[in-house]
Amino acid sequence: MSQPISEGLAPSHPDSKEKTLGSHNVAVLDTDFDNDNEKNIHHASGSGSANSKDRDLDLLEHAEKIDLSQVDPAVLKRVLWKIDLVLMPVMMFCEFFQFLDKSSISYAKLFGITDATGMVGQQFAWLGSIFYIGYLFWQPFTAFLLVRIPIRMHLTVIVCLWGVILGCMAACKNFASLAALRFLLGMAESAMIPILGTITGMFYTREEQATRVGIWFGSVGPSQIFGGLIAYGMYSLKSNVIEKWQFIFILLGPVTFAFGIYIAIVIPTSPATAWFLSPQERLIALERIRHNKTGTATTKFKMNQVYQAFKDPRIYLAALSVLCASIPNGGISSFGATIIAGFGFDTKETTLVGMSTGASETVAMAVAVILSRKMKMRALPAIICIGVAIVGAAIMVGSHNRNAQMAGYCLVFWWATGQMLFIPLMQSMVSGHTKRSMFYALYQIGYATGNIVGAQIYRVKDGPAYIPAKITILVTISLHAATLGAIALIHKYWNNQNAKKVQHVIEEENIEFKDRTDKEIPSFVYPY
Secondary structure, eight states, X not given: OOOOGGGTTSOOOTTOXXXXXXXXXXXXXXXXXXXXXXXHHHXXXXXSOTTTSOHHHHHXXXXXXXXXXXXXXXXXXXXXXXXXXXXXXXXXXXXXXXXXXXXXXXXXXXXXXXXXXXXXXXHHHHHHHHHHHHHHHXXXXXXXXXXXXXXXXXXXXXXHXXXXXXXXXXXOOSHHHHHHHHHHHHHHHTTHHHHHHHHHHHHSOHHHHXXXXXXXXXXXXXXXXXXXXXXXXXXXXXXXXXXXXXXXXXXXXHHHHHHHHHHHHHOOSSGGXXXXXXXXXHHHHHHHTGGGOSOOOOOOOOHHHHHHHHHOHHHHHHHHHHHHHHHHHHHHHHHHHHHHHXXXXXXXXXXXXXXXXXXXXXXXXXXXXXXXXXXXXSHHHHHHHHHHHHHHHHXXXXXXXXXXXXXHHHHHGGGHXXXXXXXXXXXXXXXXXXXXXXXXXXXXXXXXXXXXXHHHTSOGGGTTTOHHHHHHHHHHHHHHHHHHHHHHHHHHHHHHHHHHHHTTOOOOTTGGGTTOOGGGOTTOOOOO
């Protein structure tokens, strides 16, 4: 039997001794760390045993544990810095391009895509919805592939595919061709959030996750600002070769594809295969996330975890929460420019004023991250920021002044902090790779369904004010805050139950890396 989990990071082998790793001491089993232990680490991290056990667990079993309390803080900081330097830019640009690419249709509408392709009635609204129908259609496959395919390969393929699809939209001549490509684009982008959430959980501690998700999710704000600049450039474009609305697809498609190739080069599959870390640093990277108790990655699909997932009440609350959060998003991503124009701004003013929403969202993300770090919580900071969005939605409904409505619209973008903080919450509140993939699947289903509905609440007959749509935004973001509060209360109750049990339980060694669910780890602490 192993030691209690509270002692799990301490060296336990009677023959272990202190060796120097850089300028710090670590406990190692072998008498020569640089030879025997490093060879073991190389063997484990390079082995092809992913189908029988996690490479990360294999690595830990080939090398003695490191006591992080004995590691020089400068070395720990260096490992984190290396992880940030490689992963954060990639994840930031993934989110940046995803939002820019799927919302490009909004700018295209501003410059005549509806007339050029002969769209009538609600057809443009259906372009917004059909993206998420494709997104929803692919969710069962996303849940399966998230377990079966290495993260790097999965992310590379979907980004390259959506770059190709986006570029092809410039050649569309009618609604049918646009609808087909938007459906495929939704399929291609459907795995993005689960993949980024998984990467964050594999490389960062619970304390670090909210900040990192805030950084990469916060790229949506700069993406809106950049999109506004592109739209302003489109406004000034004079060409006899291409239409203004085609320019954004011709620009973004190839750039997104090139970024997908870059992902293939730099993203590792797990800490055990991180090319930018030395063998010793890989071991430190794994020990850093041991206390997350959420594991890293495996290619086994476990039916017992599927059963556990659907018995868990939080999976339904998570789906409802993201459903409510996504209804506003569905309309804004397709009708954002139209909403602003409806306040009384002309085309040029709309392209410029629209950038303020990105600035507002960027500020909101920063505030949410700061509150989360100060309060050491996720649900309450999210609820506070969503409260600001509720005020903004109320202003949009009740005011007839275009500047006041625009100010309210900017405040509405604070609602996005709820999803931003919920992603690391979900990553750390569920253990078991298959179980977590089920949570992500229902999260994505709720996300897609909400966005499908969201695009349809903007009816032609309600324009340009769209009062029913604005009331819907007010109601749904309020429900979003309520569901986050419910999950937090459940976690607090379960933590109290676990605290009474854990002192009488001895856990097996390395249970944190053995793909066990949160209900199978007695010492699991639920975040809120």
